[in-house]
Amino acid sequence: MRILHTADLHIGQILYQYYDRFDEHAHFFGQLEAWCDEYRPDALLVSGDIFDIQQPSAAVKDFFNSSVVALHRRFPDIRIVITAGNHDSAARIQADREVWGLADVKLVGHGPASDVLEGGDGWQERFIVELPSGFVVALPFMSSLRTEVVQSLLDAVALRNADGRPVVLMAHQAVTGSDLTGHGDIGNLRSSAIGELGSGYDYLALGHIHRPQTLGHPLADEDEPRSSYGAGIARYSGSALHVSGDERFPHTVSLVDIDRHGGTVELTRLRIDELRHFYILPEPDCEPFGSSFEVYDAVDRFCADPGRGYIRLRVDAAAFASLPSDFVQTIYRKLESTGNEVRFNPQTICENDAAEEAVAERPVFELAELQQMTNPLEFIRKTIDMYPELNLDDLENDFREIEEELLKGDQEK
Ligand SMILES: [Mn+2]
Known part of the structure; x- marks a missing residue:
């Protein structure tokens, strides 16, 4: 089984409140197309954070639609699987899934409901993509990750995998022990231990952390064009573009070859050429x-x-x-x-x-990072000395107002 793994596209990102990055993303998609042509993977996986904001503009959606449709038209045999990240609106991504299904693109917005295990089997189908060469279990970002739910998906795959085809799991989560360069000092970031993502996969295609890395292996490995691992590894492909000036490391797309379930994972790092450094x-x-x-x-x-x-x-x-x-x-x-x-x-x-x-x-925090903190206000209280221009009382009031708004929004749903 051969896959191309990328993540964290952040299409529609505006830098310094002024510059759009369409041409940079177009340059990225051009490379993706060339790699699809050269390597002919069975699947192209995008592990979350398709867009930079939850409600991307019409121009941003148009760019995404035309870029992905162009890829599918040119390579109809490559299965494209795209999941929502924490920057995306799960509901909006989910709403488009049927239309994308017509183009054979698997789109997953919502993760499994927290009580999904109580309703009997069958729900797993929504997240499993079966290919002649292997399986992809496509999980989006989940604010509350339940190991039993992930394991149930992997077990469902195991039941039909008598012929030992490779199994790939996709997720968009912060995993404990990853290198967070470029994300500021996000000590409060909610992270999961790798074991919480179950067992039984050969390759865990992660999104969310922008620095390419294979969990449990030295960052120095990233300088090598190729690495070989025993099956059961977890990897962040890294973001498509340098999302900020702090991401000084090289960015890559991961080309992954897995010979069989429980076999060997051959990784090739494809260096992304950045239009603007x-x-x-x-x-x-x-x-x-x-x-x-x-x-x-x-x-x-x-x-x-x-x-x-x-x-x-x-x-x-x-x-x-x-x-x-x-x-x-x-x-x-x-x-x-x-x-x-x-x-x-x-x-x-x-x-x-x-x-x-x-x-x-001092570290600069993205909204999405604060959103993931278990208690953002507590974090702000602890670091307020670093921000002399901020008034803690005002902030606390703002948070209270937002909280009320959110509660109202929830009731309206
Ligand atoms: Mn993310």
Whole structure:
């Protein structure tokens, strides 16, 4: 059985409240298409976080629809399986499943209901894709993961797998012990022990953590083009694009060959070419800029060569304190000549000043990460000292209001 495993597409992501990334995603899909052509996998798996937000715009949905339909039209024999992540609306993904079924694309929005085991068997079919070469059990993100439910799915597969075909399980979860580079210090992230995802699979195709990694194996392995494992491994394919400038590691798509159930898993890392890289000017091991003129000069040079990418600036404390009021505007004006090819993160890093540095270096949390915390407000209370501009009382009020809104929303359902 041969699969292509990717995840965390985050289609529709807007960076710095300004830049859409359609061309970067199109560049990614172009590579995916070339790999499908070259390697002819039995299945293409996307393990959650299709979209960046729960209610993507019409343009974003149009992009997703046309990209996936184009893949299916060109490679009708490759089974495409796509699950919802925590960034996606499970209900919205689920609502589209029948239409996608017509194109032979398996879409899974909702996970199994928490009381599913009480209703007898049969429900498992919704999550199992049987192929001539193997099985895929397609689970989306689940806010409350129940091991018995996952195991019941794997057991249902085992019953029909007398001929020992490979078994792949998909999930979108944070698994304890994974490397969280790029996610900030998400100590409170709700994570599951790997054992909670049951046993009986040969390959667990994970999404959610953006750094490619095979659980229980050193990160240094990621430098190798190929690895061979005994069956029963769990792997994050990693995200399709660098979702932020903190994701400084290479991004890959996983090409996975499994010879038989309980056999060997051969992994090939396909390096994703990024249309736009993230740059820090000057590079972190150089002295920061000492004046706005130095910055303007460097930005001009960057626009001339390489002329494409996301830039963020490092300025020393003295220069930072005396930046002209039109500093940001001046930079945006310089970038206009590149036609949006050079893109600007206006959160300039101020260096050599302990307090400013702490602000610049402190972790930035995504909404989705806070959503996963068992008690986000408690987390904020503990870290409030790092955010002098935030008022804890206001935040507590905001949370209370949101909570009430949510309760109201639940009652309306
Ligand atoms: Mn996710």
